[in-house]
Amino acid sequence: MIKKFILPTKLFLAAILTAGIMSSCEKDNRAEPKSVLKGRIVYEGQPVGVRSNGVQLEIWQRGYQLFTKIPVYIAQDGTFSASLFDGDYKLVRLRGNGPWVDNTDTIAVSLRGTQELDVPVKPYFVFQNDSYSKGEGKVSATFSLKQVDASRTLERVNLYIGTTMIVDPNNNAGNVQKPAAEITNLSQPITLTATLSAAMAKREYVYARIGVKTSGVGEMLFGAPQKIMLK
Incomplete structure (x- = not known):
């Protein structure tokens, strides 16, 4: 007659717990990339x-x-x-x-x-000679736009205003744009002026960043964000 060996419940649970701890230790002891x-x-x-x-x-x-x-x-x-x-x-x-x-x-x-x-990489457009200025409740950016690759056309340029250094279409407190139809000569400087909201105008400073959108391309190319002191 064959006897069946049944592990007591407490011992069974302890075995599972021990195995789990050992597995966890193995993971914790695994070397991190350096x-x-x-x-x-x-x-x-x-x-x-x-x-x-x-x-x-x-x-x-x-x-x-x-x-x-x-x-x-x-x-x-x-x-x-x-x-x-x-x-x-x-x-x-x-x-x-x-x-x-x-x-x-x-x-x-x-x-x-x-x-x-x-x-x-080879961008379609790049910024040159960008400069920034402030006015009464306004921030302006003036820049030149150079076309590096002619396989695609210009769609628009933007000036984004934000409260932190992270400034882009998803992170801004205001922006202004100029479509390609209003930019007839890339050899001439382009100026964009954003009107600040009342709350933004009361701040000590804001960040400004220019971006260019190429037709048929999902992502924009940006200049470096600039801290503009308002007071």
Whole structure:
């Protein structure tokens, strides 16, 4: 006759709890990535401004069986950073995911420790000679617009006003725009003037940032945010 061995309930629960603790400890003791890949999105050596966390790169690493994708979001000043394990990676600029001409060529990265990398892009338009001024309840920006690539046309330019350094279409307290139909000559400076709300006009300072929208391109290219002292 075969006897069945039944584990007492308390012992059974204790075994489950112990296994869970051991599994948790194994996860906690797993080494964290200590190497860092950081860099800038650049055109002619200068960083390209974008919408905060709106544009991303992809980093791919081939494992034992899988090709793993690691998304990396670009900060509004064109910088990025990713904590990774040492290894060989492929960095990819996504198609249709930035205010520049598509370039899906991969960039090979052999990471050992911390590495800095400039990722070149070709924007459709860039700003030049931008300057800012204030008036009575107003903030103005004057700039030149250079067309770098003629495969797409200009849609509009914007001046965004905000209360923090993060300024873009999703983070602003006011904006003014000028459509391409009102910009007949790119060789002439463009001026945009935003009227501040009563609450904004009472502030000690605001931030201003210019952006350019290319037809058929989802993301805008931006200048650096500027702190404008009102008092």
